[in-house]
Amino acid sequence: MATASISRASASQCHNLFPRFYALRRAKFRDSVCPSSRVGRRNGILVCCAPQTPTSSPPSTAISPPALSGQELTLCFGSYSIPHPKKVEKGGEDAFFFSGYNGGVIAVADGVSGWAEQNVNPALFSREMMSRVSSLLKDEEVSYDPRSLMKDAHAATSSVGSATVIIAMLEKNGILKIANVGDCGLRVIRRGQIAFSTSPQEHYFDCPYQLSSEAVTQTYLDAMVCSVELVKGDILVIGSDGLFDNVFDTEIVSTVGTSNDVGNTAKALAELARSHSVDLRYDSPYSIEARARGFDVPWYKKIFGMKLTGGKMDDITVVVGRVESL
């Protein structure tokens, strides 16, 4: 049949697969402020869902975006946090927040650990930022603009320290607005692949842009501001660099595919990040990036084929959101 044959031609033969490789022979609906202190002494799991029954069916290829269909969307949340092994007693330095407000709001802050050497608890700034985000959320001036929310929450934070911060706000029409300073990250998984991704901002390797109690660092004006149109069935994965430095996007996609429960998915992602972070032989996103930036083992180890490997020990925070229709 012509269509089938043309369809096949524009599939298996599209872009001439390997033309040269042959030659090679080729939860309840409520706000949740979740500072590490609340989940710090143990691995913490939180789930927050819209009241309607969640669907487990994947998005069809004919889904009309809410902006076109008038459909209203909301988020079903799950989260999981694992503090750095050496910071368990203090609950780690990550903090996060999620809320069912409007279509749903997720925020993650990662306290910059270097402050510990100034005898400052790096967790205080990130926790207060998330607390301020929570208290300011219903303020009309900021309730639909993550950058304004970031600005006001930063201005209201009195703790000494600094943090990387990401805030994502879903409007009921399906538009997810994002403001991001630093190396927290966000992924949108649709139909089994990464459909949208944020990019980290940094001064140099392993030193991200950050909001701070000091005037010398970044502000809301430095935030990367973008938006993406979501559809029912999309999965959001938002986390601190403890997730993205240890888990590849391909692993995030495959892990998301293993469960329809957002809490279990968040836990699975955090535990995967944790296992990679303590594996000295694992060639993690972090170690690959380190080598690309010129960091590696000494020459005499290279002679024996050794290279810089290993995950990155860090606080790990994962918030997973599934897009549901109201």
Place this chain on the structure above:
Amino acid sequence: MATASISRASASQCHNLFPRFYALRRAKFRDSVCPSSRVGRRNGILVCCAPQTPTSSPPSTAISPPALSGQELTLCFGSYSIPHPKKVEKGGEDAFFFSGYNGGVIAVADGVSGWAEQNVNPALFSREMMSRVSSLLKDEEVSYDPRSLMKDAHAATSSVGSATVIIAMLEKNGILKIANVGDCGLRVIRRGQIAFSTSPQEHYFDCPYQLSSEAVTQTYLDAMVCSVELVKGDILVIGSDGLFDNVFDTEIVSTVGTSNDVGNTAKALAELARSHSVDLRYDSPYSIEARARGFDVPWYKKIFGMKLTGGKMDDITVVVGRVESL
């Protein structure tokens, strides 16, 4: 000084750098429809700039986003195309369009080469799509919405074939709206790093989502729709997969940094992609992805340490835009 010391602490020591690795180019302001036929028999360079003198100064760290400052932005364009070596006589199968309309519009289409086996010229669909985008651009209904423009241009295209298509429209307030179907790509480079990136959509490895003359493939409803707030000095790089399959993002960033001339930057990126595409030993983004998907050399070659390498021979289209203030 306390601030300096704290600043240093929240920089060189932030995230405890390697805690564990120690143990280890211009023309009149006009629309340009640029099918491969126009640039096919030779390498083609086109440049289109806003009338004001472009600035070469990089963005400061204190730039206010136009949405906040009321500043109006526009794009200065440069482009370069290199057809697949075996398709030079026919001008390749990529097509692109750019215009200074509103803040600036860029579109790229990559004709799916599999159609050649149906005795269909794969270039016809992509070229007509770009021509329709050009003729429909000033239609009030689509002039500010890349998805609507994609929908109407697709509906108006009568040629048989299919193509991956990306359309990006800059509003004078700095908001860049994007609709993307398939594996053409877009990067925003700000302050020497990737600030924003699109993700390719595919059915399986090397077979992207595509708009087609057939009813069995994707439509505007499958487009990934997102937006990003740009600031003066941002560099946009938009291209076909012939660029992104052969050139890493780090190379795009370093190449963008070598010239203030958008035409020269587009040419340098296309020529870099071309040189990688014909290098059988180059471990390209394409070959790395192929191995990750399970494609590699036979076992008996692996014994001798061989692996699947090489760039991807393809049509290469690069459009570079620099964000300028009006």
